[in-house]
Amino acid sequence: MDDVGCAGIMVADIICGPMDALPEEGQLLALDSLPATAGGCASNVAINLGKQGIAADAVGCLGSDPAAQVVVNELHKFGVGTKHIRYVDKYPTSQTVILLVRGQDRRFIHVFGANKALTISQIDRDWLAGLKVLYLGGLFVLPGIDMDELRDLLQFCREKGVKTVLDVVIPHQQKGMNGLERVLPYVDYFVPNDDEAQNLTGLSEPLEQARTLQQCGADTVIITRGSGGTLALHGHDLWQADAFKVDTIDPSGGGDGFSAGIVMGILRGWDMPQMLTYGGILGASATLGLGTTAGVFTAVQVEQFLATHQLTISHETLI
DSSP states (O other), X not given: OOSEEEEEOOEEEEEEEEESSOOOTTOOOOOSOOOEEEESHHHHHHHHHHHTTOOEEEEEEEESSHHHHHHHHHHHHTTOEEEEEEEESSSOOOEEEEEEETTSOOEEEEEOGGGGGOOGGGSOHHHHHTOSEEEEEEETSOTTOOHHHHHHHHHHHHHHTOEEEXXXXXXXXXXXXXXXXXXXXXXXXXXXXXXXXXXXXXXXXXXXHHHHHHHTTOSEEEEEOGGGOEEEEETTEEEEEOOOOOOOSOGGGHHXXXXXXXXXXXXXTOOHHHHHHHHXXXXXXXXXXXXXXXXXXOHHHHHHHHTTOOOOEEEEEOO
């Protein structure tokens, strides 16, 4: 039986770089390779869990094209189930070209493609009821997801004892909650980054962001801040964790690596410091290789890393 369902965006990534600069108009820039691999929140988290020895199944939509096989082959490589993936003729497989320039933030060229076709009805409830955790990643760039239908699905999960983890991808121009307040009361762990939380709440301070999202109903809010670490709020308990220092090559998969660590913690029944530590390690290791999952540590590598690294985590009770 699968322990985890990972639903959401699925992408074939094409990685360009790292390079010292983008080519000028009319210029040819030679690279050693242009690797193609699986990407997107659902694929990334499922693969990262596979590296920890966790049985995961991916739920999403791909096109009927060669790019879909790139994604499926990578999922199978790490033991991820693909029987809940739907292949559509109307759209091509979603693809992202990731441009990596040394010393600069990432640039993306993206085709939304088949992710437009994912709907809540695709998630089989009989299968869902047997899971321990449902992760949904990429909300707000999944136009087929109806918020009321998502609320009903999350409510079903709560009734069946299936823990839920929700992540978002927010288009740059989008501001406000846009219906998220209807689903948060049924979300166990909400894991946006600080930029996403600012777009949702209009607030710039992570603690105030977390308070607002908690007031909207989320049981636990964990806000990632890149090299600034993480902040977690559950009830009146606040934890703040530093980030592990590593030599970053490609930061693309850091957030999904962290989310996989949170799912791992839920499955293992860990306390919040343990969750933040494991999430921090997987998130940091995701940045050590090209692409979103190549660098992510296995469970054995996590133990080896922990033997020589420690994460500073503070806790306080808010009044």
